[in-house]
Amino acid sequence: MTLAQIIVVTSGKGGVGKTTTSAAVAMGLALQGKKTAVIDFDIGLRNLDIIMDCERRVVYDFVNVIQGEATLNQALIKDKRCENLFILAASQTKDKTALTEEGVEAVLAELAETFDYIVCDSPAGIELGAHMAMYFADIALVVTNPEVSSVRDSDRILGVLQSQSRRAKLGLDPIKEHLLITRYDPTRVGKGEMLSIEDVMDILGIPLIGVIPESESVLKASNSGQPVILDQKSDAGQAYADVIERFQGKDVAMRFTERKGFFQRVFG
Amino acid sequence: MDAQQSPLQRQPECFSIKSGQVPFATIVLHRLDIAQFQQQLSKQVELGAGLLVDAPVVLDFGKLPVGEAFFKQVVQAARSMGLIIFAVRMKGEDLNASCQQLRVANLGPAHVKPAKEAPSPERTRIVRQVRSGQQIYARNTSLVIFGHVSDGAEVIADGDIYVHGNLRGKAMAGASGNTNAMIYCDQLHAQLVSINGIYAVNEKIPIDRGATLISLSENQLEFGDPQ
Numbered sequence: 476m477t478l479a480q481i482i483v484v485t486s487g488k489g490g491v492g493k494t495t496t497s498a499a500v501a502m503g504l505a506l507q508g509k510k511t512a513v514i515d516f517d518i519g520l521r522n523l524d525i526i527m528d529c530e531r532r533v534v535y536d537f538v539n540v541i542q543g544e545a546t547l548n549q550a551l552i553k554d555k556r557c558e559n560l561f562i563l564a565a566s567q568t569k570d571k572t573a574l575t576e577e578g579v580e581a582v583l584a585e586l587a588e589t590f591d592y593i594v595c596d597s598p599a600g601i602e603l604g605a606h607m608a609m610y611f612a613d614i615a616l617v618v619t620n621p622e623v624s625s626v627r628d629s630d631r632i633l634g635v636l637q638s639q640s641r642r643a644k645l646g647l648d649p650i651k652e653h654l655l656i657t658r659y660d661p662t663r664v665g666k667g668e669m670l671s672i673e674d675v676m677d678i679l680g681i682p683l684i685g686v687i688p689e690s691e692s693v694l695k696a697s698n699s700g701q702p703v704i705l706d707q708k709s710d711a712g713q714a715y716a717d718v719i720e721r722f723q724g725k726d727v728a729m730r731f732t733e734r735k736g737f738f739q740r741v742f743g
Numbered sequence: 744m745d746a747q748q749s750p751l752q753r754q755p756e757c758f759s760i761k762s763g764q765v766p767f768a769t770i771v772l773h774r775l776d777i778a779q780f781q782q783q784l785s786k787q788v789e790l791g792a793g794l795l796v797d798a799p800v801v802l803d804f805g806k807l808p809v810g811e812a813f814f815k816q817v818v819q820a821a822r823s824m825g826l827i828i829f830a831v832r833m834k835g836e837d838l839n840a841s842c843q844q845l846r847v848a849n850l851g852p853a854h855v856k857p858a859k860e861a862p863s864p865e866r867t868r869i870v871r872q873v874r875s876g877q878q879i880y881a882r883n884t885s886l887v888i889f890g891h892v893s894d895g896a897e898v899i900a901d902g903d904i905y906v907h908g909n910l911r912g913k914a915m916a917g918a919s920g921n922t923n924a925m926i927y928c929d930q931l932h933a934q935l936v937s938i939n940g941i942y943a944v945n946e947k948i949p950i951d952r953g954a955t956l957i958s959l960s961e962n963q964l965e966f967g968d969p970q
């Protein structure tokens with residue numbers, strides 16, 4: 476029996492790259508041979524399924540399973556590109572209160588029996604959906620943009636993880652926290668328009684697992700229904716691949732954190 | 744009663760009552776001058792960047808011989824500037840009717856601690872970063888934090904506060920009245936520091952000076968180097 480590790484991808488703030496990261500990390504782990512499920516907790520705002528290009532294949536969703544209207548096997552959508560990856564879509568119609576602690580726990584427990592990883596894509600904020608996404612987590616990927624408001628919200632989420640998660644409530648080992656800085660633009664950092672990696676790390680005080688550069692490839696990938704990690708020619712795709720390596724304990728140097736040189740800017 | 748229970752009996756209670764301690768600011772009046780009061784308060788409100796506005800505040804008249812007219816003027820002036828005056832402190836009960844009219848509680852005169860009554864040697868110890876949105880109150884003791892205090896976090900103690908890390912949020916020492924309380928931090932980038940209710944915010948706080956010891960001297964905050 477495998478007992479899955481539950482990873483929450485969270486941030487507090489919206490639009491920072493949680494869904495992009497959930498898709499990339501889930502695909503990355505699955506490509507490494509780990510049986511992985513990715514769950515969209517953003518009830519009412521389905522978008523993980525669009526990035527994963529399985530929008531039209533959603534018949535049953537997460538809430539249907541919680542409410543007993545479908546089995547987990549009926550609702551899990553198998554990814555077309557990687558046989559180890561499964562998606563559980565959010566409901567577009569039901570309201571958030573459909574997420575109950577017992578319901579979520581039952582679904583996670585059933586998944587945990589056969590999967591290696593469960594990736595929970597959290598909605599923004601600290602309301603019910605975000606609470607449910609983080610509550611059962613073993614590992615947190617805290618997604619932060621290098622700007623003051625995003626860092627502040629991440630700090631707040633870390634406080635929530637440390638005091639309101641299941642692990643905190645039961646006095647178990649704390650959730651393992653990883654900082655992922657996304658939409659990092661070295662040029663704007665150089666001009667002082669954005670916080671540096673050091674600034675963000677100093678404020679949040681948790682270990683850094685990766686820096687994803689601001690990149691057009693992200694939008695291109697999501698428009699074509701591809702997790703950006705599949706685009707290994709792109710800087711963002713490579714940066715996410717590095718995150719997967721580090722996640723598995725490998726020591727990989729940070730890339731794409733320096734300002735581009737003149738030639739790269741012209742020809743790159 | 745038979746099987747038909749009244750719905751009231753079956754329903755769990757709708758609410759429960761807790762008595763807790765909420766930190767609030769106290770305005771201590773030294774003089775009976777309404778014009779000066781208004782002038783100083785409007786300056787303070789501006790400086791305080793929202794610290795007093797929409798916040799619970801107590802007006803402390805101490806031993807001043809307040810009359811009904813002055814009392815009402817002060818409460819109304821403070822309220823018109825956005826403060827939520829929910830209680831007053833004064834001696835005697837002459838103005839209890841006015842208190843009722845203005846919907847403020849009279850808490851009686853403030854309990855003044857004799858100076859030699861040092862804060863108890865016990866301390867509350869926190870070994871982690873205190874993060875945005877979190878508040879820690881060390882009642883009757885000093886507070887020692889091994890970790891940063893984030894922007895947006897609040898640490899409050901009736902005694903001293905030691906931050907072995909960077910103080911970026913708010914720190915209030917001597918919160919229930921103690922002019923001898925001190926604040927120490929390894930690095931100072933605070934949003935607010937206060938001792939015995941005397942506070943400084945943002946620009947008024949010197950930054951980038953490394954380890955700092957903050958104390959009260961003649962009702963002014965002093966930012967010094969630890970000895």
Ligand SMILES: Nc1ncnc2c1ncn2[C@@H]1O[C@H](COP(=O)(O)OP(=O)(O)O)[C@@H](O)[C@H]1O
Pocket residue numbers: 486488489490491492493494495496657658659687688689690691693694697711
């Ligand atoms: N590294 C990046 N570079 C450029 N755009 C990005 C990057 N990461 C995310 N985005 C864009 O930001 C927007 C929000 O991303 P998303 O992953 O949906 O955030 P969240 O789930 O946190 O709300 C999307 O339009 C996405 O394409």
Ligand SMILES: [Mg+2]
Pocket residue numbers: 493494517522597598
């Ligand atoms: Mg999202």
